[in-house]
Structure formats: structure tokens, C-alpha cells
Amino acid sequence: MVEALDRGVSEGPDGLFEVRAVRVMRDLREAFLGLIEGLPRSATGSASRSVTRAADLEKALGVSRTLGWQLHRLATTPDPLEAGLHVPGSAAVGQALRGARSAGVGDERVARAARAMEAFEALVAEHAGDRAAFNTMIGSLAGAEVESIDLRTRREAFRVHSRVWGVQVKTFVACGVVHPGKDAEHDDMVFIRGMRDARWLRQGVPLQISGYRLVDSESRPMHPSEGAGEPFAPGSALLREFCSPDLPEIETRVEDGNRFAFFRDAPLGNAGVTTVYLADVMRDVRWRPTDGTAPSHVRSVSILKPISMLVMDALIHRDTFRARRTSARVLGSLSRLGERDPGAFDEGDVLPVQPEFRHCGRGAGVLGTAHVPRYREMVESVLGRLGWDPDAFDLYRCTLEYPLLSTTVEVRFDDLERGGA
Template sequence: MPTHTPNDHRTDRTLSPSDGAALEQRITDVGHRLSVSIDILLEAIPGGPRGPMELARTLGIDKVLASRLLKAARARDPLAVAHLAPGPEPLRRVIRAASRLGVDADTIARAGDAVDRFESLIRHDAGDRGGLDAMISAWLPEARDEFELRRKQSAFKAMSHIRGVYADLTLGTVLLHPSAGGERLDIVWLFGMLGLQRMRPGATVKLASRRMDHDESPRRPTTLEGEPIETPEHLRLDAFCSSPLAPLEIHRIGDVVLYTLGGDAFGPRSGVDLVFAEVNRNEIERYVPAGSGRRGHVFAEISTPAKALLFDALLHEDVYAGQSPDLFLYDTAFDGVASVNDRSRDIDRLDLAESVQDLGRGLPAFRTSVVPRYVEMLQLVFDRMGWDDAAFRGHRCRIDYPVYGSQVTMAFTPPSAPGT
């Protein structure tokens, strides 16, 4: 069987690392060579086409490798082939096994050459296989989804151990309604952490509500009943929390309200469901000066590692009428939470394949399987606030393994004040 080394193909690189179009073409060329050579090799194996179990027995390889090889062979897009193909060494095991079964030398040589080019691509253009997958994810949507999910899952595992806490789900639901005076907006936040668990003693858990853009009017957060938020028991929605009830502590720092998990329980049996609501009347301006370009926005902070985020914005029909929000994700590690109206923070945006779903109007449209009794929670809020759910439309961003330390923002374009 002929032998090859990855360095054989180092001289045929004609692109600079920054040349994205040329790099995409190189990956495409390598993927095409790999696809053709795999097809010819599989056809040449005695016994003809077969499924993964039979192929594994014939070649003396494991079923996982055989399945991945066949999946790559079925892909017709060269980028998909480069993404799905087994690594160079597993591919060489397949080639050696095919050679032992009597596959002709030309087919073996062609396959070996394609694998060498694949390895050269990985080593010299991408650095490693993860780097190659990151590159391909820029051009292949399904590769991007898989790439991001795996990395976000790894980040969740790491940060949950470092922080010593995690939640199965973080819930952030915001309701916007015109204030009584008509010039501003009332906001209700429904906060939740389901399956919240400390993994070690002393781990901190916090949620926050804050007003981002400068505003001279005082901020007076209350419960759904209009009482000051000084008493945690009045904020917590006990009917939707686990029993025994999780202790909730409140900390006021200027206009920021921090909510933390009290007590010192930890370990697998310490998991709790915690749900509470906060009301801010006249919280933000409803209109903006004509030509200002300012955006209205609401956001959820990922301050606790979580397996999933459900972020809903429920807007009265007279709030940002006819609009669907733009979605922005920010890295808050350096400069903290971001305002979409601060263009200096554009550099902190995260380029992730997340999206917003328009839900329609009314409570039935807001259902979800990931939050038990979610419609009941919302019904309670609407009833206590005296608002008609049928007048509200919903927008939803659901993220699996949201990045710890990120901010998920929905932005709208407010109208100019009437008469301006």
C-alpha cells in the first residue's frame, strides 16, 4: 500500500489565512476529493453497498466509524463531507482494511492522497479539527448549529463547575403596556429559575432588574399587588415554586435590584424551582425624539449557568405596533451589560445562530412545554395587572445552553411622539 505524508501537499496552498473566499474554495476542493475517493473505495470493497453494521464487520472497524463514513459518503455538498468525515487516522484504518480485502492499488492510492490533503487542511489551515469545524460553520448552516451547540454545552459544563451552580432553565418574561399617562411604558418582569441547584456550599445565585438608559424619573419596583418589594414573600409566586419554598433575598443598589438565593443548601437534593414577578410603572419612555435613531430594548442576562433560556417579550398591541424585534447578543465580560443605543458596544456582539420566533396574540399562543403551568403564570400576571391578554402579542427567543456572561437583547424602534 503506498504511503503518504501530510507535508506532501503543503506547497499547493495558494491562500493567505485572511482570504476567506480562497479558504472556502480549498475546503470545498478537499471535501470534493474526499467524497469522490470514499465513493470509489466503498464501491470497490467486495460485496458492494451495505449498511453500517455489515460494513463494520467486513472491514473489522467499529460501527460508529462505519456509520460516520457512510453519512459522509451520502453527503453531496463538499463542505458537508469535510464536516462529517471521520478524522484522518480513522480514514486510514478504513483504507488499510480495504487494501487487505483486495481493493486495487490505484483506488487505495487515490483515497490515501485525499486523506493526506484532508489532514494537511486540518493541520496547516485550521490548526485542529475543531478549528476546521468552526470555519465550515460559517458557510454550512447545519454545521454551524451543531458546532455552536456542542461548544455551548461544553462551556455550560465548565462554568457550572467553576461557579458551583446551575439551572435547568432560566425564564425571563417581560410584559410591556402603555402607562396610565400614555407617555411611558409599564413593565412587568416574570423571573424564574427551574431546577436550580448549588453544587457546592457558598455558591452565589443572582438575578437582576435594571434600567439601562439614563432616565431622570425615579424607579419604584413593586409586587404585582403594587406593594414595595422589600418583602421577598410578596414577590415570589409560591404556587409555581417548589416546596419547601426557596429563600429569596433582595438587595437594592441604586436603580439596580439584585435577587439572590438564600440559605446554604447544596447537592443533588437541594434543587429548587423559583419564580417571582416585579412591576415597574412608568419605567421607560414610550416615544423618542424624531430622527434620534434610539431603540427601545429589553434583555435577559445569563448570570447563572443554565441548560436553556426561555426569553419572552409580550407587548400590548399599542407598543411598537407591527414590529418584530431585532436580536442582539452581547459579551458582558469586559464592560458589563450593554445598551443597544451605545454603539461602542457593537464590538461586544456575539455572532451566534439564535433567533426570535413571533408567537401571535393571546395566552394560547404563548404556550411552551419547557415551563410547567406557564400559561397559568401568565394568567395570574394579566389578572393582577388588569390587562387583557388578547391585546398582547408575543416574541420568543429560546436558547439551548446560553453562554454564561452573555446578554440576550430584543430591540424595537419606538415611534416619535404624536404631533412631532
């Protein structure tokens, strides 16, 4: 028997989506649970075992493994709203009902399931218009651990935006490295960023290679270090060994503390496919606020072009800081399109997309990624020019396929403590 989850919204006007959805989904779940309970033991091929598993349903109803799993989840998920995410399509339900009747389920149980499915379809048509919109609505109410903006939706958005804006990027890389600075209150940083296989689909379209703004713990803008001793001069920080041999002309500029680099034009299609990486060094970045508030290290990438894969790395030196809490999330709001400052968003702007984020370990051996050829070699080259030991860094990696345009992917290191481990 399923232990039902009390949603607390079963009373109220039928016109309210939340109320009607709970009622309809409870009826649908109970109807299909009754259908399953009406299957004879012999339907599983064993007189000693009742239908309790998805595999049993697959065999008893003569349906596919996927449909058997969907029906089992629909009937046994305690939360009626979350159960709404597992409702099969109408044709598949019709197949299951015919299979149930053939297996010996009583006519009343089959008819009840059919009526409940009709009520579900009416709910979708009236309140959502189609199943994709319904799943987004129901997922936001259920709070289910599902990615409401799924991979297929994001892939379709990537394709559409590629056609609209006339450019696309296979992989965008953003790697931030934190190294001990001149004293215990300051760090040095290097930022490696760029694109693998950028492609133009329309002539004359400018393509932003990168754009970033760095502030210290007091929210003061930081600028790349300059001078004869710096290996990466601003504006000429190309890592040419790892770039395409014939790069289009690059334009750099600074606006409101943001540093941008652009390609202005390139040959169309595969003839103009371009890979480019840059690096900048920041010196003497204060890591801890002077007012005593808990320090944090926040990295973010604003998605301002169609990208197939985002790779965000944070390399943290063992002698800088440790974080008690780490997290990654995607931020976006219609009222803040193009916003580059993650601090401008609030909790209501967190989108239902979960990047993959993990601590990969320490040392050069964990740097490699299939998404970026020669990535380990490139990072080691940059650190070597700075005299930094790649084996002294912990790697935290965040990846996201088809990040949505005009969103911000944020990685946070909170409640920092100074000192290595």
C-alpha cells in the same frame, strides 16, 4: 459537477491559515469527487443509475448513513471552506477508501484521496491542534449557516461552570409585558423573572435570583412603581403560589440603577432544590425618543450563572406598538465580561450561537411551555392582579439551551409603529 465558489484567497503565503485552508480543502473536495465519479454504476445495485446521492454512497461503499452523508457533503459543497465542516474522521475515511477500492475504484483515485486527507490532517495539526478548534476557525471564515458553538460544547461548559461556581439552574425565566400607559407616549410594564430548580453544589455560595436595569427611550433609569395601589411592591414581589414552600433567605439591593435579588445559602443537592419567581411593575415608560430617531424596544438577559435552559418572553399588548423588524442574538466579548448593557457591545461581539426566536401568536392559549410548569397560570395570575386581559397580548418567545456564562442574550423590536392590529 460541483460549481465551485471562488473564495478569492487562494493566492498568498502558505503560512496564512485562510490561504492554506482554501487550497487544501479544494484538493480534498476534488479528490473525493473524483473518488465518487470513479464508482461504477453497478456499485449502486442498478446498472442504470450512477452514484449521485448520499444513499448511493452508503450502499456503494458499504458505510453508515452518517458517513455516506458526510462524504456526499464534502464532495458536493461549492464553498471549499464550508466543505471543511463535513470532513469525516481519519478512521471513517480509511473505511470509505477501502470500500471504494473493493467497489472497483481505480488505485490512482483512491491514492489521490488518501494524499488529500493526509494534507488535511496536517493542516488541522499545524493551525488548530484539534478538529473542534479547526471547525470553529473554518466556520468563522466560511460564514456557513451552522452553529459553531454547538449544543455539546455549551453543555460541557455548563457542567464545568456548575462545578467551578457551585450552583446550577435548570430553567431561568425572564418575561417582560408591555401594556398601554397613561397616554399614547407612555407604556406600563411588568417583569416576571425567576428560576426553576436552582441547586447548590457547594455550601455558602450566593446565587443571584435576578438582576435588571430598565431605561426608557431617553436612556433614563426607570424604577419599580411603589405605593398602596401597586400589587407588586419592590423587595417583596415574590409570587409565592408558584415558588418552593421553604425559600432560603432573600437579599435585595440596588447598585448603579441595577436591582438585584440574591439567595445567600441553601441545603446542598436535591434537598435544597429551589424554585422562585418575582414580579415588578414599571409605570409611565416613554417608548418613543423625543429626538425623532426610530424607536426600538430591546430586552436582554445577562448570563451570570450556569443555566440549562433560558426562556425569554415578550408579551406586547395589541394597542401598544408593532415592530417592522424583530431579532435575537447572543453577545459577548473578553473585554466586556459581565457587561449588562447590550448597548456596550458592537457587531464584532455577536457570537455564533443562534437562539430560537419566534412569534407564538396572541392570547393566553399560547403561553404554556414544557420548560416551566404552571407558567401560563402564573402569567395569567400576574396580569389578572393588574387588571390586564391576557388575550390582548402577542407572545414573542426566545429560548436557548445552555447559554454561555458572561454572555448577553438580546431580543430586539426595531422600527416601531404605534397602534394595534
